[in-house]
Amino acid sequence: MADDVILETEGLTKEFHGFVAVKDVALRVRRGTIHALIGPNGAGKTTCFNLLTHFLTPTRGRIRFNGREITGSRPADIARLGLVRSFQISAVFLHLSVLENVRVALQRKRGGSFDFWRSERVLDSLNGRALELIDAVGLAPFARTLAVELPYGRKRALEIATTLALDPEMMLLDEPTAGMAHEDVERISALIKRVAVNRTVLMVEHNLSVVENLSDTITVLARGEVLAEGDYRTVARSPEVIQAYMGSGHA
Amino acid sequence: MSATTDPYVGATLPAVAGVSPPHVVAFLIMTAALVAAPFFVYPVFLMKALCFALFACAFNLLIGYVGLLSFGHAVFLGSAGYGAAHSAKVWGFPPELAILFGTAAATVLGVVVGALAIRSKGIYFANITLAFAQMVYFFSLQAAFTGGEDGIQSVPRGTLLGVLNLKDTLTLYFVVLAIFLLGFLLIFRAIHSPFGQVLKAIRENEPRAISLGYRAEQYKLLAFVLSATFAGLAGATKALVFQLASLTDVHWTMSGEVVLMTLLGGLGTVFGPVVGAFIVVTLENYLAQLGAWVTVVQGVIFVICVLTFRRGVVGELGNLLRKSL
Numbered sequence A: 001m002a003d004d005v006i007l008e009t010e011g012l013t014k015e016f017h018g019f020v021a022v023k024d025v026a027l028r029v030r031r032g033t034i035h036a037l038i039g040p041n042g043a044g045k046t047t048c049f050n051l052l053t054h055f056l057t058p059t060r061g062r063i064r065f066n067g068r069e070i071t072g073s074r075p076a077d078i079a080r081l082g083l084v085r086s087f088q089i090s091a092v093f094l095h096l097s098v099l100e101n102v103r104v105a106l107q108r109k110r111g112g113s114f115d116f117w118r119s120e121r122v123l124d125s126l127n128g129r130a131l132e133l134i135d136a137v138g139l140a141p142f143a144r145t146l147a148v149e150l151p152y153g154r155k156r157a158l159e160i161a162t163t164l165a166l167d168p169e170m171m172l173l174d175e176p177t178a179g180m181a182h183e184d185v186e187r188i189s190a191l192i193k194r195v196a197v198n199r200t201v202l203m204v205e206h207n208l209s210v211v212e213n214l215s216d217t218i219t220v221l222a223r224g225e226v227l228a229e230g231d232y233r234t235v236a237r238s239p240e241v242i243q244a245y246m247g248s249g250h251a
Numbered sequence B: 001m002s003a004t005t006d007p008y009v010g011a012t013l014p015a016v017a018g019v020s021p022p023h024v025v026a027f028l029i030m031t032a033a034l035v036a037a038p039f040f041v042y043p044v045f046l047m048k049a050l051c052f053a054l055f056a057c058a059f060n061l062l063i064g065y066v067g068l069l070s071f072g073h074a075v076f077l078g079s080a081g082y083g084a085a086h087s088a089k090v091w092g093f094p095p096e097l098a099i100l101f102g103t104a105a106a107t108v109l110g111v112v113v114g115a116l117a118i119r120s121k122g123i124y125f126a127n128i129t130l131a132f133a134q135m136v137y138f139f140s141l142q143a144a145f146t147g148g149e150d151g152i153q154s155v156p157r158g159t160l161l162g163v164l165n166l167k168d169t170l171t172l173y174f175v176v177l178a179i180f181l182l183g184f185l186l187i188f189r190a191i192h193s194p195f196g197q198v199l200k201a202i203r204e205n206e207p208r209a210i211s212l213g214y215r216a217e218q219y220k221l222l223a224f225v226l227s228a229t230f231a232g233l234a235g236a237t238k239a240l241v242f243q244l245a246s247l248t249d250v251h252w253t254m255s256g257e258v259v260l261m262t263l264l265g266g267l268g269t270v271f272g273p274v275v276g277a278f279i280v281v282t283l284e285n286y287l288a289q290l291g292a293w294v295t296v297v298q299g300v301i302f303v304i305c306v307l308t309f310r311r312g313v314v315g316e317l318g319n320l321l322r323k324s325l
């Protein structure tokens, strides 16, 4: 069935001044699954995310989302289609409160964001939903705190809440649990599992137990190329994968 | 939204969002002082300060809330001045229409300059705005209707809405005060609007705002056009007050002066630009007898202020009171 695949790339390639960071990648992400993209440092995972959301323009190749070609679409428009990314380096609005951070995302779906003559109090109607999302990532006690005051792990949690606020059909998470304390990792992976029930998640993750726990499918990338694909057991047994991870000093 | 009553706000945090009580109190104090002022201080001096204060507030909307440094904002002040002066003097427009016409001219220029500059960042943005400002300056020097070096002189002030005779200085003062307050409140509202919220998000982290589906350029362009429009309102009003539109207002030094006012008062604070404008205009007034040394003395004062009050006068005050002003 064609619409079983929500995101599909064909020959996706990115060269930086002759250096090939992503090479001929054909990715197929099935709707409603959690798909992990793993690989050693510098494998091209983040670059892939940047290509999918058009934060970088591919040198070659095509990207289809929901049966629609999005290769040349503007980043903001891709987000509006329901393909929303997070960033490897936590991306929050530092001098806005936690509540405002999430509300900015809710506000986008609400519309009326060019209204410069209206009081921002009209946004208070979004507070209820925002607080629910904040609670879901364990940040309820910090709702009024400026994001800049949060420790790193909590900033990541905030970023996930903000992404979720858009209720995207598909989320791209770049190392969602990086830098988190152990119990936060568990809370966030439980959250990802919960929110993935009615959406698709593509995530880059270095924590292999999180990957094993969550993912339906794993794509292994090394030096820009797809090395292996399948479920955790298949991939973990692949000699190329073992070789690549050993070779780069990863266990 | 008052954050001060909230149990989760740490004592060190300023009220983050919304119209806070300190804003209201400060606004009332400012308004009362400005209503009383013409009975104690020379009104023409006050009107000059008010025009510059509005100009600085318009400039601050861009640098303080979008993080864009325009180095050509004199274009909007000056061209609105020419528009208002020309339409009042040559076409016989009444003052309200002359101001409207001058302001609209600045809006149109704002759309053009904004559309060209908004995609660039940092120093490139400043460069493009400066280049454009120089073009407008040389155009103003050469064009016939601007009067070249002489400018447009003896602009009639006329009768506002057919009722208020603006030849009377006090009447004129209260009209200028009303225009200033209107502009100030509209800018304040824009900062504290759904649009202002998106602007802050873009200033904080543009890629993230884009990834949430905001077309950042469109928001920045609207902010630029609003800023140009209010700068124009200030320039058009100023032309009627001084009955003069001249090259001074399109010169790059004027673009520099508004940067100075905003930094002195406190960039990104609501009241800072107003305080900064009053300080600079007062200084110029008292230092006028020094002749060419004014700029040097101004420069020294500026350096001292920037080194001692990094956040500007209002920024430091707000920090002291732990309130965002």
Ligand SMILES: Nc1ncnc2c1ncn2[C@@H]1O[C@H](COP(=O)(O)OP(=O)(O)OP(=O)(O)O)[C@@H](O)[C@H]1O
Pocket (backbone or CB within 6 Å): A016, A021, A039, A040, A041, A042, A043, A044, A045, A046, A047, A048, A088
């Ligand atoms: N803008 C760029 N210009 C030049 N080279 C780049 C650029 N972005 C990434 N690269 C290079 O492309 C390669 C892939 O980088 P990428 O960030 O995609 O890796 P990654 O798989 O996300 O690694 P990590 O696990 O460390 O996050 C790296 O060698 C990197 O140096």
Ligand SMILES: [Mg+2]
Pocket (backbone or CB within 6 Å): A045, A046, A047, A088
């Ligand atoms: Mg990466």
